[in-house]
Amino acid sequence: MGEAPALFVEDLLSEHTNGFASKSKGSQTTTIVSDKTYLIGGTDDESTSTIEVRIFDRSTGQLIVPKVLGTKPKQCKGHSAVLLNEDRILIVKGGSSPDDCTWFLEVDTKFVRQQRESLETEVVAWSKGIRGEAEKPIVISGPSGVGKGTLIAELMKEFPSMFGFSVSHTTRAPREKEKDGVHYHFTDRSVMEKAIKDGKFLEFAAVHGNLYGTSIEAVEVVADEGKRCILDIDVQGARSVRASSLEAIFIFICPPSFDELEKRLRERGTETEEQIQKRLRNAKAELEQGQSGGIFDHILVNDDLEACYESLKKLLGLEGIVSTTPKSLSELVDLPAVHSVLKIDQKILINCRPAEVEKASKQLFVLDVSALKGGAPGRTRGLNLYAVDTFANGVDGMKQL
Numbered sequence: 093m094g095e096a097p098a099l100f101v102e103d104l105l106s107e108h109t110n111g112f113a114s115k116s117k118g119s120q121t122t123t124i125v126s127d128k129t130y131l132i133g134g135t136d137d138e139s140t141s142t143i144e145v146r147i148f149d150r151s152t153g154q155l156i157v158p159k160v161l162g163t164k165p166k167q168c169k170g171h172s173a174v175l176l177n178e179d180r181i182l183i184v185k186g187g188s189s190p191d192d193c194t195w196f197l198e199v200d201t202k203f204v205r206q207q208r209e210s211l212e213t214e215v216v217a218w219s220k221g222i223r224g225e226a227e228k229p230i231v232i233s234g235p236s237g238v239g240k241g242t243l244i245a246e247l248m249k250e251f252p253s254m255f256g257f258s259v260s261h262t263t264r265a266p267r268e269k270e271k272d273g274v275h276y277h278f279t280d281r282s283v284m285e286k287a288i289k290d291g292k293f294l295e296f297a298a299v300h301g302n303l304y305g306t307s308i309e310a311v312e313v314v315a316d317e318g319k320r321c322i323l324d325i326d327v328q329g330a331r332s333v334r335a336s337s338l339e340a341i342f343i344f345i346c347p348p349s350f351d352e353l354e355k356r357l358r359e360r361g362t363e364t365e366e367q368i369q370k371r372l373r374n375a376k377a378e379l380e381q382g383q384s385g386g387i388f389d390h391i392l393v394n395d396d397l398e399a400c401y402e403s404l405k406k407l408l409g410l411e412g413i414v415s416t417t418p419k420s421l422s423e424l425v426d427l428p429a430v431h432s433v434l435k436i437d438q439k440i441l442i443n444c445r446p447a448e449v450e451k452a453s454k455q456l457f458v459l460d461v462s463a464l465k466g467g468a469p470g471r472t473r474g475l476n477l478y479a480v481d482t483f484a485n486g487v488d489g490m491k492q493l
């Protein structure tokens with residue numbers, strides 16, 4: 093009996109690895125997607141702290157260094173690569189913590205195709221894999237002074253472990269109480285324009301005479317904390333996000349009347365008269381566009397603040413929910429550097445060599461990728477990782493991590 097399950101898996105792997113998974117040589121993997129070969133990691137340049145990507149185009153014989161979007165994964169001791177659905181490569185990092193071991197290199201997803209067209213160059217995008225059901229981001233729009241910031245602040249105060257704010261970049265000057273990196277990343281126009289050109293932004297728009305934009309990193313930072321992302325962006329930005337591959341819930345906030353909007357804006361006391369006039373002029377168009385359909389899933393009227401906040405909580409399914417702390421992943425084992433992977437339908441078997449594993453009972457993991465959601469820009473959600481206990485007397489059972 094003894095080693096049977098482990099041997100069985102080894103046999104499967106040695107028989108099929110070349111057919112399903114990528115070839116691995118040292119710390120580099122090569123994955124073939126139509127006429128391109130993706131070379132991941134293993135560059136001779138010791139100075140890079142992240143996993144590098146190059147593409148060998150077999151039709152032209154050229155080696156291309158693509159534009160890489162998204163936060164790159166940090167170097168690791170060894171990784172495996174598996175092609176999924178012809179549009180993304182799953183990377184399983186060895187020697188990495190459980191919350192950093194699964195990454196996706198998107199090579200032909202909708203987002204990558206869009207970016208390839210707009211940046212007119214070869215593009216790939218990294219997206220970190222997140223286990224479990226992280227909820228869709230929430231986009232909140234509405235005219236200046238309607239109460240977006242107030243409602244978001246209440247939500248974050250009541251559910252601090254559930255929501256995280258996407259900190260936008262802007263070229264406008266900070267208000268007295270605004271902090272750089274908390275309310276906005278206050279930026280020079282030339283710096284922001286360059287970052288936009290480099291593909292670092294999910295969306296951007298000129299609003300009230302300034303440039304505002306959501307960086308890909310702003311959304312990723314929130315997902316990495318295991319939180320649901322809230323974006324406070326204008327109608328043009330909401331339209332861009334709607335057209336992008338970021339799945340989100342879109343909410344438009346309306347004032348009870350135009351006079352009330354003007355009153356709130358004046359009483360806030362953060363703008364000059366000229367700025368107030370500009371914001372009120374723009375509010376007319378925003379209200380028309382916001383309510384005309386096509387962009388927003390929900391429209392809320394912010395008349396009485398408490399009533400509006402309750403409606404917001406209701407549509408987000410938060411009624412009667414008490415804030416919880418995210419589950420800690422620290423008790424899970426790290427994947428060893430030496431491991432092999434095998435794709436069977438939508439399940440990836442990750443086999444860890446017994447000698448490398450601290451706990452011999454956890455030498456086989458199953459990564460279920462059948463319910464993937466999201467992806468670049470942002471994280472890939474819905475991963476399911478199980479450890480299969482392979483004790484001496486056989487497969488002992490599956491334990492969800």
Ligand SMILES: Nc1nc2c(ncn2[C@@H]2O[C@H](COP(=O)(O)OP(=O)(O)O)[C@@H](O)[C@H]2O)c(=O)[nH]1
Nearest residue numbers: 236237260296297299304305306324325326329
């Ligand atoms: N498109 C876009 N709009 C943004 C972004 N950040 C903020 N905005 C919008 O820019 C507008 C002006 O924001 P702000 O100057 O903070 O003024 P406020 O709306 O009066 O508080 C608002 O409609 C915001 O929703 C962003 O990253 N992208």
Ligand SMILES: Nc1ncnc2c1ncn2[C@@H]1O[C@H](COP(=O)(O)OP(=O)(O)O)[C@@H](O)[C@H]1O
Nearest residue numbers: 236237238239240241242356360394395396397
């Ligand atoms: N329902 C409401 N009734 C009265 N005042 C409100 C209400 N909601 C927000 N306010 C106030 O209106 C002003 C503008 O709100 P704010 O959240 O800054 O708007 P926005 O972020 O949409 O520009 C603030 O002074 C805020 O305290």
